Amino acid sequence: MIKRIISLISIAAVISSCNNSGKKVAASQSDQSGKAEKVEFASLVANPDNYIGKNIIVEGKVVHVCTESGKKLFIVGENPDIRLYVAAGENMPKFPMDLLGSEVSVEGVITRVGGPAVAMVEGESHSEGMDAQKIPEAGGNKMSADSCETETALAGQSSLANIIMEYRSHTVK
Amino acid sequence: MNLSKLNRVTHRDIGYLIAGLTIIYAISGIALNHKNDWNPNYIIDSHDFTAPITKDRESFNSDDAKSILKSLGIEDEYKAYHFPAGNRVTIFINGGFAQLNTETGIGVIERISKRPVFYQLNFLHYNPGRWWKYFSDLFCLALILVTFTGLFLVKGRNGITKRGAILTVIGIILPLLFLIIY
Numbered sequence: 562m563i564k565r566i567i568s569l570i571s572i573a574a575v576i577s578s579c580n581n582s583g584k585k586v587a588a589s590q591s592d593q594s595g596k597a598e599k600v601e602f603a604s605l606v607a608n609p610d611n612y613i614g615k616n617i618i619v620e621g622k623v624v625h626v627c628t629e630s631g632k633k634l635f636i637v638g639e640n641p642d643i644r645l646y647v648a649a650g651e652n653m654p655k656f657p658m659d660l661l662g663s664e665v666s667v668e669g670v671i672t673r674v675g676g677p678a679v680a681m682v683e684g685e686s687h688s689e690g691m692d693a694q695k696i697p698e699a700g701g702n703k704m705s706a707d708s709c710e711t712e713t714a715l716a717g718q719s720s721l722a723n724i725i726m727e728y729r730s731h732t733v734k
Numbered sequence: 735m736n737l738s739k740l741n742r743v744t745h746r747d748i749g750y751l752i753a754g755l756t757i758i759y760a761i762s763g764i765a766l767n768h769k770n771d772w773n774p775n776y777i778i779d780s781h782d783f784t785a786p787i788t789k790d791r792e793s794f795n796s797d798d799a800k801s802i803l804k805s806l807g808i809e810d811e812y813k814a815y816h817f818p819a820g821n822r823v824t825i826f827i828n829g830g831f832a833q834l835n836t837e838t839g840i841g842v843i844e845r846i847s848k849r850p851v852f853y854q855l856n857f858l859h860y861n862p863g864r865w866w867k868y869f870s871d872l873f874c875l876a877l878i879l880v881t882f883t884g885l886f887l888v889k890g891r892n893g894i895t896k897r898g899a900i901l902t903v904i905g906i907i908l909p910l911l912f913l914i915i916y
Contacts, residue, residue, distance in 0.1 A: 662813035662826020
């Protein structure tokens with residue numbers, strides 16, 4: 562009996578690990594799916610108001626994935642200074658770290674918030690000791706600081722600073 | 735079956751059922767409790783390096799990024815680069831990134847890998863999806879059931895009316911004390 566149980570657990574573990582290896586497409590919430598409109602990143606940057614409340618697909622390069630919560634992803638288009646904050650909701654899995662540097666198509670709903678996007682989503686400090694963006698200390702060779710530079714930079718952007726994409730799915734190009 | 739036996743059987747069998755999940759939540763709970771002291775999900779291996787760079791971001795391109803990686807012996811790992819305003823360029827490589835301060839020439843390579851076991855346990859702890867949410871709700875209800883049935887397992891001087899009562903009250907007072915302290 563115990564041997565059978567152990568065998569079943571082993572099979573379940575193998576199936577589970579195989580299932581996690583696929584990296585092309587992440588989860589989507591079928592009950593919220595509306596037909597997504599494909600939008601150029603530059604169009605979104607130029608006229609974010611046109612897309613508020615809409616389910617869109619936008620392509621960009623992943624420049625930051627939060628290692629702490631795993632629920633924050635930042636992508637850029639042609640302009641490296643304008644990042645789009647993609648937030649995975651409670652029922653979404655974490656973003657895998659190997660997305661860093663990848664070109665992706667992300668689907669989600671664009672929303673506007675009353676303040677800097679990251680601060681509005683999380684009412685907590687954004688201290689990220691293991692964050693992907695770190696600042697070299699002046700005169701030393703140690704990377705410093707527990708602050709998340711990406712989030713600080715987002716708040717100072719000329720566009721999309723208070724825009725969040727509520728993540729639904731992504732595809733690695 | 736009398737009430738006492740039903741209580742014992744319920745406690746025993748539900749206890750068996752939730753043993754695995756209790757361990758998952760307990761271990762990941764400790765790990766996440768200390769997330770300010772360590773990264774419970776990832777192992778981040780950092781190495782400092784220096785690489786003189788003379789280009790500004792307008793003239794910087796992928797060849798320059800690869801050249802930096804070549805000097806580090808990891809040219810083949812190039813994925814992309816990101817050079818926003820300021821003095822830091824990030825070069826993405828397989829499994830991590832290299833980040834360079836273009837003024838000082840000081841940089842760091844960070845390789846990020848999943849922390850074995852903890853990553854998977856924390857993944858479950860963080861509620862990865864809707865069905866897990868319902869499943870973990872059931873687990874919590876089962877935990878409550880096991881707790882209550884556990885209170886009435888033993889009779890006599892070690893039971894809930896004597897020794898058990900004292901220990902149970904202590905267990906309730908302790909979190910209340912923390913509430914008062916904080």
